[in-house]
Amino acid sequence: MNIVIECEKVSKSYENISALRDINLRLAQGSFLAVFGPNGAGKTTLLKILSNLVRPTSGTVKINGVPISDETNEIRRSIGVVSHNTFLYNNLTPYENLEFYGKMYNVPDLKKRIGEVIDEVGLTARMNDPVRTFSRGMMQRLSIARVLMPDPSIIYLDEPYTGLDQHAAIKLRDILRNLKKGDRTIIMITHNIERGLEVCTHVAIQAMGRIVYMEEIEKVDRDNFETKYFDMVGKGHY
Ligand code: ADP
Numbered sequence: 001m002n003i004v005i006e007c008e009k010v011s012k013s014y015e016n017i018s019a020l021r022d023i024n025l026r027l028a029q030g031s032f033l034a035v036f037g038p039n040g041a042g043k044t045t046l047l048k049i050l051s052n053l054v055r056p057t058s059g060t061v062k063i064n065g066v067p068i069s070d071e072t073n074e075i076r077r078s079i080g081v082v083s084h085n086t087f088l089y090n091n092l093t094p095y096e097n098l099e100f101y102g103k104m105y106n107v108p109d110l111k112k113r114i115g116e117v118i119d120e121v122g123l124t125a126r127m128n129d130p131v132r133t134f135s136r137g138m139m140q141r142l143s144i145a146r147v148l149m150p151d152p153s154i155i156y157l158d159e160p161y162t163g164l165d166q167h168a169a170i171k172l173r174d175i176l177r178n179l180k181k182g183d184r185t186i187i188m189i190t191h192n193i194e195r196g197l198e199v200c201t202h203v204a205i206q207a208m209g210r211i212v213y214m215e216e217i218e219k220v221d222r223d224n225f226e227t228k229y230f231d232m233v234g235k236g237h238y
Helices: 043-050 073-078 094-104 110-120 136-148 166-179 193-199 222-233
Strands: 003-014 017-028 032-036 058-063 079-082 154-158 185-189 202-207 210-216
Touching: 003 043, 003 185, 017 043, 017 185, 017 210, 032 193, 043 058, 043 154, 043 185, 073 079, 079 136, 094 110, 094 136, 110 136, 136 166, 166 185, 166 193, 193 222, 202 222, 210 222
Parallel strands: 032 185, 032 202, 079 154, 154 185
Antiparallel strands: 003 017, 003 058, 202 210
16 A cells, blocks of 8 residues: 555644644545544644645654655645635636646646646636636636646645535536546545545544544445534534
């Protein structure tokens, strides 16, 4: 089994706030981990540490066996992050936005790659319209296309379903199903239990800075998962 993401005893404190406590995590290549947890559980902090935007207070993180603290361009290039910030330029078209990022990452055969990723997120028909005319769902999909440009082997998604209507959420689900084909390793934070369970290979529940539950999806009792979740995190959080 090829372990792609590995955390050992990772903790993070912000002054007197303990955001992460003793996180141990091992994810094999091709895994899609859905992380559920109430606000303040430390989920975003964990993703920031796993993308080397934030340093842990203690513990080690390895990506493909290499400590993230020795980060190389190769590690950076291998990780794509889909967050609330779309990093899109509203006055540019999807094509122009992707061309910009493609050049930044020296993506070879740029025109072909742009065509591929735009097709993957279902935006080919809107390729030449300014992004400012896009719905939230379309922006989200273009943001995924941007992240896909350098073909990252690891993708993190922080609450991608937030603000999407049912139609946009279904489109996103289909894109996520496609993303996990192949060898990509994916971590997605979401409050949407139903959407998380339907795409993932592994489930984690994070509460008060700890991973309090982690299981393979085949071993999860989906019908009773929500009850289990609230039992573990406490109903007071909602
Ligand atoms: P989640 O994503 O699960 O909502 P976060 O990782 O955003 O949780 O936050 C975990 C805890 O760390 C919270 O108590 C939050 O207030 C705190 N925290 C997060 N980022 C910072 C920061 N930059 N400075 C101080 N405290 C922070």
